[in-house]
Every structure is written in structure tokens, then in C-alpha cells.
């Protein structure tokens with residue numbers, strides 16, 4: 001960790017390093033990953049993810065989106081999936 005604390009430009013407040021939800025949306029499909037560490041604005045909870053975190057998650061997210069696309073084709077009526085690990 002660096003000791004550079006990012007500031008929320010909108011609320012002019014120091015962001016807080018805490019766990020939040022990583023959300024990624026592509027073509028009507030959104031993936032949510034809970035308990036991801038990020039800089040979070042104390043005012044509105046807006047997260048800033050570090051490039052390291054995004055790099056670590058993006059492959060998993062892309063795979064989940066591909067899987068969801070196939071599932072959507074197979075069973076268009078099912079629109080909400082949740083995956084839990086651990």
C-alpha cells in the first residue's frame with residue numbers, strides 16, 4: 001500500500017480503504033463480486049478500484065459473462081444467477 005489516499009473529487013473527502021462490491025456490466029449482463037477491497041467515498045460509497053484489483057478480477061468477470069451469455073441462450077427466462085465461492 002502506498003500512503004497516498006485518494007480524494008473524492010465530488011465530496012472533497014478522503015476515501016476509505018474498505019470492502020465493497022465490484023460490479024461490471026456488459027450487454028445487459030452484470031456481474032457482482034462482493035467483499036472486494038477498494039477506496040470508498042465515505043459520503044456516497046462510490047468505489048475506486050486499484051488497477052491491481054481490476055487486473056486480478058477481470059479474467060474471472062469475463063469468464064462469468066461468457067457463461068451467463070450461454071446460460072441466457074439456453075434458458076432465456078432465467079435472468080438472475082449468484083455464484084458463491086468459499
Ligand SMILES: [Zn+2]
Nearest residue numbers: 008011041043
Ligand atoms: Zn464522494
